[in-house]
Amino acid sequence: MNTGSEKYLALSGGIGGAKLALGLQHCLDKSQLSIVANTGDDFEHLGLAISPDIDTLLYTLADLNNQELGWGRRDESWNFAEASKQIGLDTWFSLGDRDLAIHLYRSQRLREGANLSQIVEELCNRFKIQANIIPMSDSPVRTMVDTNIGTLPFQEYFVKNRCKPIVSEIRFDGIEKARPAQAFLECLDDSNLSAIIICPSNPFLSVNPILSLPSLKEKIKAVGKPVIVVSPIVQGNSIKGPTAKLMQELNLECSVETIANLYKDISSAIVIDNTDKSAINDIKSTGLEILSANIVMNSLQDKIGLANEVIDFSRSL
Ligand code: FO1
Secondary structure, eight states: OOOTTOEEEEEEOSHHHHHHHHHHHHHSOGGGEEEEEOOTTOEEETTEEEOHHHHHHHHHHTTOBOTTTSSSBSSOOOHHHHHHHHTTOOOSSOOOHHHHHHHHHHHHHHHTTOOHHHHHHHHHHHTTOSSEEEESBSSOOEEEEEETTEEEEHHIIIIITTTOSOEEEEEEETGGGOOBOHHHHHHHHOTTEEEEEEOSSOIIIIIHHHHTSTTHHHHHHHHOSOEEEEOSEETTEESSTTHHHHHHHTTOOOSHHHHHHHHTTTOSEEEEEGGGGGGHHHHHTTTOEEEEEOOOOOSHHHHHHHHHHHHHHHHHO
């Protein structure tokens, strides 16, 4: 049962996080759900401001997302990308014709002096999204990846080099000066906040930029409400993306136990997949409360089902 005064704050990267965010959007009213998006993946390309995780959340919650690619818009065409290639523009990062609109809007509004939070709020309203999407910060934070072929800005590691380089360290340029977005701080201060949900996103590339904002971990602890991590790892593998490969390169065992250990200082509970129940005894030593559920979200019903279970679990903590 949804009791309207309860509020939830989700921390999310792109694809995996957006799936749970969509489920949560089906279970809660707009006033109850805020989703903070990683902006460490943001960069400038062809003079345009790119915010991949924000846009994946916007498109997913507006039911406009491209499910085949996992990023960008549905029913996309690529005339701009082809014409760009013809005249020798940089095309390793593809912008579809429909997707171009949001990039022109964001870049224009930034030039006019709007901050990212305002722009995302405007887009949420335009797309009639029934949740509040909040960038983690309005100051630029840029994920940089130290690899065997040198230090790469995140998108050059992820898209241009297809995550092939071997990673030794991940850093977040600008993090020391970045302040959590005002709306993010207001969510943490809200006495109706019931729980914080860490979506099944990459812990190193998507969640850690958010948690690395100055004083944020202390602020989350001070809230004193359940912090629930939904594991991005199922049966020793990442549900999506390079988490498993990264964990190997960072000398971490790819398992739900490792996820529990990574988050045990900041969280009070973890949701693992039903197929990982054998790990429950090991995870208990971290002190985290444990729920096992179907966390592989293929259908909309899977997403809504997991969201409902996470909400019910939070009420039991
Ligand atoms: N990912 C790709 O693998 N290739 C692309 O050409 C690409 C373009 C792109 C354009 C806009 C956008 O918002 C995202 C885009 N992505 C692309 C996805 C994105 O770079 C990554 O999936 C995320 O940064 C990781 O969360």
